[in-house]
Amino acid sequence: MMIKSIKAQEVLDSRGNPTVETEITLTSGAKGRAIVPSGASTGEREAAELRDGDKTRFFGKGVLKAVANVNSDIADALCGKKINDQRELDTIMINLDGTPNKSKLGANAILSVSLAYAKACANKKEEALFQHLAQQDKYVLPVPCMNVINGGVHADNNIDFQEFMIAPHNAPNFETAIRMGIETFHSLKKVLQAKGYNTAVGDEGGFAPNLKSNEEAIEVILEAITAAGYVPGKDISICLDPASSEMWKENKYHFFKSDGSYKSSEEMVAIWEDWINKYPIVLLEDGMAENDWKGWQILTEKLGDKVELVGDDIFCTNAKILQEGIDKKVANSILIKLNQIGTLSETIDTMKLAKDNGYNCFVSHRSGETEDTTIADFTVALGAGHLKTGSGCRSERISKFNQLLRIERILGDKAEFAGIKTFKNQYVC
Template sequence: MLTIKDIHALEVMDSRGNPTIQASVVLSDNTKASAIVPSGASTGKREALELRDNDKTRFLGKGVLRACENVNSVIKHHLIGLEATNQAFVDERLRALDGTPNYANLGANAVLGVSMALARASAKALNLPLYRYLGGANALTLPVPMLNIINGGTHANNSIDFQEYMIMPLGFESFKEALRASAEVYHTLKKLLDEKNQLTSVGDEGGFAPNFNNNVEPLEAISQAIEKAGYKLGEEIALALDVASSELVDEHFNYHLKGENKILDSHELVAYYKELVAKYPIVSIEDGLSEDDWEGWAFLSKELGRQIQLVGDDLFVTNASILQKGIEKNVANAILIKPNQIGTISETLETIRLAKHHAYQCVMSHRSGESEDSFIADFAVALNTGEIKTGSTARSERIAKYNRLLEIEHELKGGIYIGKELFKHG
């Protein structure tokens, strides 16, 4: 029986230059594996707690030495000797050790790092790729990427209110071809922005961060780039938005679109979305309303839920109990999956199973503060999520996930690229 022999954590850096945790697990056969935990910029207030030091003399208070110490002491002490391949049992032990609903004691960053590293070490010891270890023989589906090619909101220092403008390459036979087309659109967009003397600096997730006059101009620019790159708008490459509207809302559920000098209530914002969806081939809107605006979400779901994908990120925070509330209220039809919002691999799996049981689409997702760790690429294939959000075709911490998916596609001798089938079953 493979058991846990050693666990340790190290403070390393994420893609924004902030500290994060690298956790390592050593098994009884001396197999070792590590994992680096990501962190978000726009975070849901019901997310599991990321433990920071708050010591202003180090990293402006963002150090993670306390979380590392929790791994190196309490977690290590209680997990050594446990069966390594019983992920659910180990994850439950981590939850019990913390004793709070949101990992306020040990830190979700400490717990997730260990949970990820354990899964990776166990897969390695069994000589299995991570996607096969986590997903079994049915792990065959390569996800459609949602590539964030124009950044706004909290991900960029510009006048765009919406956080992400994405492309979805649906009309292709393979992940490889879909990614190639996306890269070509990205480079074509850069040329178009250059021609208009727009900024081509990039945001946290590798998308461009130009200054447009309103929130519609990016849709026009991306549509033009898709067609100029030689692809059919809507048919081969569709559009998607992450509004991150919890960053725009006030206490009265009015939404402040500063880029357009407008203040809209929930119903007016939904009407605005309907206009956009009628004019552009938008197939998905994430966090279209605030995480607390359940009444507005119900209206949005009624108005657009049969037409497009409505993704809850801040709304659900990868939490099965909150998702259950959404299911009961007929809110949204898809959920963003971010393991660090909930704490462990097993809890993430629980949420995905609940979503699939109720025909909610699952979108595996990175965070804006990422690293070279490509765990979520394997995780997306393992669970056949069908979609993955991991930035643009720029910045190495984003490319790491795409390159891993290319490797997996090669190992699977093509696998299944879900493409246009994605929304036929959603």
């Protein structure tokens, strides 16, 4: 696959912040275009996103340097050369950057090229992206884990925990599952309105009310599931991402938005144990902070046989860090964010390592998203079984759901819906 041209430009994400878009044209004429998202709640060991730092332009968040790196150094290294496959392309860029975290060229620059190339190759073969990337014989459509209540750094309210999600798993197909989720989302709006709560939404499209407690978020969601005509735990269960690293302060967990209290690692684990015993929770992401490895070990020992424990900030989609977690018996699942590691090949390597060691893979968007639907195809291609990409509104989130609906229609009876078997050690009613 010889590359004819690589052209990048600065575009905007869902927060109105600049990001990188790259278009690749192969000598065959096939094209591929990709836009890179950006996170707000980020792990310390994520691949480095390159920003300009010029405070007179987008308050320092411009990405003209990353764009220039694509149009010069990366284009010079790749254009006019025969590239045998995705891994060769990604390796050339990794070596060209030469840093452990892609800080020279920028992970945002590198990933935009990596994904654009994959799309160009799929278009050359006249295949859908999920077909081009497929890593298994059977296609699985994911359970949509929908972030219906936002808190933490994703919303201006009094909820400490970042994401309260619903997982509509008791469905024959993705189309039905997403309908169940949307119906519950709209029912939740009515439940919140009836209680006199605000129904404005946060960064990811979930509601962001001020509630009486963090736990009330679970209770109003359960009420909404019932109001939509479904049975909590049987039809729709709950997933949580408290983003505990954002609460980690002086080796304790600071409930900075509610009561200002501090909790030890043991006390934090006790909260999760209590909630999981009381509520139909099937997944807990980042239940402990990225630097609290001891806390993660306690959490895994206590709850690893009851619920899927997903490591996000602690692993950063990085195979080397994941291996450390496997060795230390930390978590039983990993969150997958392409821009945490910076290339398609490295992401696939991390997922293979996870699966080979019995860990689940949970694919995720970022809070600063775009209309790019790559992760929808990627989730199906890799058979991850569950995906989080927002809530029941905001088009940059819904676009991924719409792409999954298209994929399901393309596949017909060749598609299988993941359902409850997606979640490790399901704890349901």
